[in-house]
Amino acid sequence: MGLLQFLKSQFLCHLIMCYVFLVSGLIVNLIQICTLPLWLVSKQLARKINIRLAYCIASQMVAALEWWSGTECTLYTDPKSYPLYGKENAVVILNHSFEIDFLCGWTFCERFGVLGSSKVLAKKELAYVPVIGWMWYFLEIVFCKRKWEEDRTTVAQSLQKLRDYPENYWKFLLYCEGTRFTPKKHQFSMQVAESKGLPKLKYHLLPRTKGFYVTVQNLRGTAAAIYDSTLNFRNNEVPTLLGILNGKKYHADLYVRRIPLESVPEDEAECAAWLHKLYQEKDGFQEQYAQTGRFPGPIVSPPRRPWSLINWLFWSCVVLYPLGLLIAQLLSSGAVLTIAAAVVVCSAVSMGMRWMIGQTEIDKSSNYGIKATALNNN
Numbered sequence: 400m401g402l403l404q405f406l407k408s409q410f411l412c413h414l415i416m417c418y419v420f421l422v423s424g425l426i427v428n429l430i431q432i433c434t435l436p437l438w439l440v441s442k443q444l445a446r447k448i449n450i451r452l453a454y455c456i457a458s459q460m461v462a463a464l465e466w467w468s469g470t471e472c473t474l475y476t477d478p479k480s481y482p483l484y485g486k487e488n489a490v491v492i493l494n495h496s497f498e499i500d501f502l503c504g505w506t507f508c509e510r511f512g513v514l515g516s517s518k519v520l521a522k523k524e525l526a527y528v529p530v531i532g533w534m535w536y537f538l539e540i541v542f543c544k545r546k547w548e549e550d551r552t553t554v555a556q557s558l559q560k561l562r563d564y565p566e567n568y569w570k571f572l573l574y575c576e577g578t579r580f581t582p583k584k585h586q587f588s589m590q591v592a593e594s595k596g597l598p599k600l601k602y603h604l605l606p607r608t609k610g611f612y613v614t615v616q617n618l619r620g621t622a623a624a625i626y627d628s629t630l631n632f633r634n635n636e637v638p639t640l641l642g643i644l645n646g647k648k649y650h651a652d653l654y655v656r657r658i659p660l661e662s663v664p665e666d667e668a669e670c671a672a673w674l675h676k677l678y679q680e681k682d683g684f685q686e687q688y689a690q691t692g693r694f695p696g697p698i699v700s701p702p703r704r705p706w707s708l709i710n711w712l713f714w715s716c717v718v719l720y721p722l723g724l725l726i727a728q729l730l731s732s733g734a735v736l737t738i739a740a741a742v743v744v745c746s747a748v749s750m751g752m753r754w755m756i757g758q759t760e761i762d763k764s765s766n767y768g769i770k771a772t773a774l775n776n777n
């Protein structure tokens with residue numbers, strides 16, 4: 400193990416990274432709150448400012464993936480579609496099998512210059528996660544309770560609000576499986592597939608079709624295409640956020656197909672059947688990947704950009720300098736009680752960060768999808 404790799408595995412480094420993320424994130428959240436009056440005066444300007452502010456937070460995690468862990472992200476796609484990525488609005492459909500799949504999504508958004516304005520249909524629980532969840536509130540992220548009776552109106556309303564979004568180039572991410580893949584959820588989901596007379600899937604859960612239908616209906620005329628995206632990792636890697644913090648390098652492969660939105664049927668039942676067929680095709684791509692280690696089509700990888708790193712270094716300077724002064728003052732004062740209080744605060748913060756990282760862990764995944772009726776989401 401080299402010196403750099405040794406340093407990357409040290410808890411002190413992780414603590415410093417988490418401190419930078421948390422404090423800079425809270426500063427950004429505070430500035431976001433200050434933009435509230437602006438929403439009344441100029442909604443579009445407030446949105447544009449919040450896109451840039453969100454970039455300050457999200458790109459730190461992207462920098463950790465790209466520059467700290469050095470994870471390689473390879474894109475398989477049609478070279479004819481490639482020039483359109485980042486230049487049009489699109490609904491992205493992604494498999495939900497990995498703890499850092501959202502981060503790989505963010506990385507591609509960053510490389511196509513749409514990280515700050517990217518959107519997602521996220522479970523409501525994530526809105527309460529400090530920094531990220533609070534930032535999403537100002538980005539007009541669409542939240543759902545995964546209870547259709549309640550979501551059918553709120554999701555449609557939130558999607559309608561996005562129709563006049565000022566930044567043209569955003570991606571709306573939809574995990575149609577609705578929850579992360581686990582063998583148990585797969586077993587239940589395939590029972591539902593069987594009861595509906597649908598072919599079984601090997602690598603995916605049965606997609607939930609209502610969210611997809613409502614998204615397509617509400618974004619017609621705004622989004623130009625569906626980006627059907629299938630993600631996997633080389634050599635059966637099981638990537639985690641803690642692995643990224645430890646500087647572990649992963650190898651992500653993403654296959655993206657651009658499908659014009661007009662080709663999705665308008666009728667609800669046909670739209671649902673279209674989505675089921677899409678997931679059967681996605682299953683085929685994963686099978687091919689398992690057999691050959693490749694997705695179909697050529698590789699057209701966009702290079703990483705320096706901006707995420709520059710942003711990270713900027714915020715590190717902003718928040719570490721006062722911390723350094725504070726620690727020096729504290730140690731020179733020799734006040735045992737104050738030092739003890741500082742240790743308690745540090746421990747509390749690191750526990751809080753561990754809880755946040757826990758939100759990404761599949762073994763802490765919800766029970767959603769375990770019962771066929773899926774009534775219990777907790």
Ligand SMILES: CCCCC/C=C\C/C=C\CCCCCCCC(=O)SCCNC(=O)CCNC(=O)[C@H](O)C(C)(C)COP(=O)(O)OP(=O)(O)OC[C@H]1O[C@@H](n2cnc3c(N)ncnc32)[C@H](O)[C@@H]1OP(=O)(O)O
Pocket residue numbers: 491493501503504505507508517518519520521522525543544545546547548550554570571572573574575576577578587588591604605606607608609610611626628653655768769770771772773
């Ligand atoms: C490549 C570039 C990438 C770019 C990335 C871009 C942007 C990045 C931006 C941000 C990244 C941040 C990442 C954050 C991640 C957060 C993600 C999440 O939170 S995922 C969870 C929330 N999202 C979803 O759930 C979306 C999918 N779900 C739906 O669409 C649902 O329909 C719903 C709208 C949420 C409503 O759910 P509900 O359960 O109430 O209703 P359903 O109608 O879906 O369910 C009943 C229906 O399903 C059948 N059923 C029952 N049990 C199961 C089961 N186990 N499996 C499958 N199906 C089941 C049941 O029979 C009913 O069927 P029917 O419809 O026929 O009646």
Ligand SMILES: CCCCCCCCCCCCCCCCCC(=O)OC[C@@H](O)COP(=O)(O)O
Pocket residue numbers: 416417420459460463498501522525528531574577578579752755756758759763764765766767
């Ligand atoms: C600079 C880097 C420092 C990094 C410090 C660590 C920061 C910690 C940040 C926490 C980020 C929280 C974002 C959560 C996104 C989780 C996305 C996700 O995958 O959600 C799961 C849901 O889709 C489905 O839920 P389940 O039903 O499976 O349950």
